[in-house]
Amino acid sequence: MLLAIGSGQLEAGRLSIGGLVALILYVEQLVFPTALLGFTLNTFQTGQVSLERVEELLKREPKIKDPDPSDVQPQPTAKRQGRFEARGLKVQYQGAEQNTLNGLNFCIEPGELVAVVGAVGCGKTTLARAFGRMVPLEPGQLFLDGVDVTQMPLKRLRRDVAIVPQEGFLFTSTLADNLRYGDPDASDQRVELAAEQARLADDVKGFPDGFGTVVGERGITLSGGQRQRTALGRALLMSAPVLVLDDALASVDNNTAAAILDSIRAQDDRTIVMISHQLSAAAACDRILVMENGRIVQQGHHNALIQQPGVYKRLWERQQASQQLDALAS
Ligand SMILES: Nc1ncnc2c1ncn2[C@@H]1O[C@H](COP(=O)(O)OP(=O)(O)OP(=O)(O)O)[C@@H](O)[C@H]1O
Ligand SMILES: [Mg+2]
Incomplete structure (x- = not known):
């Protein structure tokens, strides 16, 4: 121009x-x-x-809030025993037409190892979330050591109940930092102990910088099992009296999973709720809660449950059959 x-x-x-x-x-x-x-x-x-x-x-206002100071029950100063009781526990997600948990009644005693099993989508993860009050709960339905969880400061509840989620999240940071997410002030010694308990120590020896190795998106990629054991180590570092495992050992082989549970139980008498798809792991637990469509339909020890006709027997037989087929195929 x-x-x-x-x-x-x-x-x-x-x-x-x-x-x-x-x-x-x-x-x-x-x-x-x-x-x-x-x-x-x-x-x-x-x-x-x-x-x-x-x-x-x-x-945004959180929907799950700390109780009003006037509602907070006096919290015991001693360590919690870890006794969970549900009385008609119901959970309905926002926008859902039906209750996902529909009146659960159970009591989990301190130090007990309880398995929760059931078909896909029956509400197991929702139950795990309820233990940490990560879903909206009505008062008078869930009690930890006799205290209504809705009358407990959230911080206290979540320090006492360690939940290992189905999909653990790893930050792009060192392995030690990822473990310390459970307790930022933990000493190196405690981090190593937690890794040991989660059967992660041998893997760490193979990493280029040991606990200082960066993992996640910009670091080395961990296998599914290593990732799950890292999430478990993180929860163990919290030394919470209640440990909830939401299918958290699914990518770990059966023998390692059993060894991990044994070492956790040997060191501490914490209450463990283990949600699992592997019935062989559930079979080794003190008690099994069997869920179907948001309800507990059976409970008891494996030996008793396989004698009764019902959901558990069906699940067990199906799993045995598919294992035999796998064995034949290989
Ligand atoms: N945030 C949510 N909002 C609405 N509905 C949900 C939500 N999370 C789960 N649900 C529904 O609640 C039901 C139970 O889900 P849940 O994740 O508890 O099942 P699950 O037993 O853990 O299944 P899986 O064996 O696959 O882990 C499902 O029908 C699911 O679609
Ligand atoms: Mg689930």
Whole structure:
């Protein structure tokens, strides 16, 4: 445009050659800053939208809140025993038409190892969440050492109940940091002990920097079993009186899983709730709760349960049959 209009002006004698060249050079110098200004404005606007989203999140009121100070029951100062009792425990997710947990009644004694089994989607993970009050609960339905969990400060409850989720999350950081998520102030010695208990110590020896190895997205990739054992180690570091494992040993072979449970039980008499799809692991537990459609339909020891017709016997026979098929196929 400058050349087209400029040459016209030049011919008409309204502009000198020197003037035209100077004009072109000035405009050229303006191009980069103008582009930069556009880029800056663009970034600014994106930032503004992100900031609004962050603000929205920060302003959101949590649905599960600490009880009113006047409702908080006096909390025992001594270590909890870890006795969980459910009286007609119901859970309904927001927007769901039916209760996911539909009136569960059970009592888990201190130091007991209880397995929870049942078909896919029967509500096992929801039960695990209920133990840590991570789903909305009505008062008067779930009690830890006789105290209603809805009348307990959330921080206290979640320190006393360690839950290992089905899918543990690893941060892009060192293995030691990932383990310390359970207790940020833990000494190196305790971190190593927890790793030992979770049968992770041998794996760590093979890592380039031991506990200082960065894992996760930008570090080395852990196998499913290593990831699960890291999540378990993290929970063990909390030394909570109640440990809830939500299918947390599914990617660990049976012998290792049994060894892990033995070592946890030998060191501490904590209450353990083990949700599992592997019935052979459940068979070794003190008691088994069998769930179906949000209800407990059977409970007892493995030996008694396989004698009765019912869900457990069916699940057991199906699993035995599929194992035999696998053996034949291999
Ligand atoms: N956040 C949620 N909101 C609504 N419904 C949910 C939510 N989480 C789970 N559900 C529903 O609750 C039911 C029970 O889910 P849950 O995860 O407790 O099953 P599960 O027994 O742990 O299954 P799996 O054996 O696959 O782990 C399912 O029908 C599921 O769709
Ligand atoms: Mg589940």
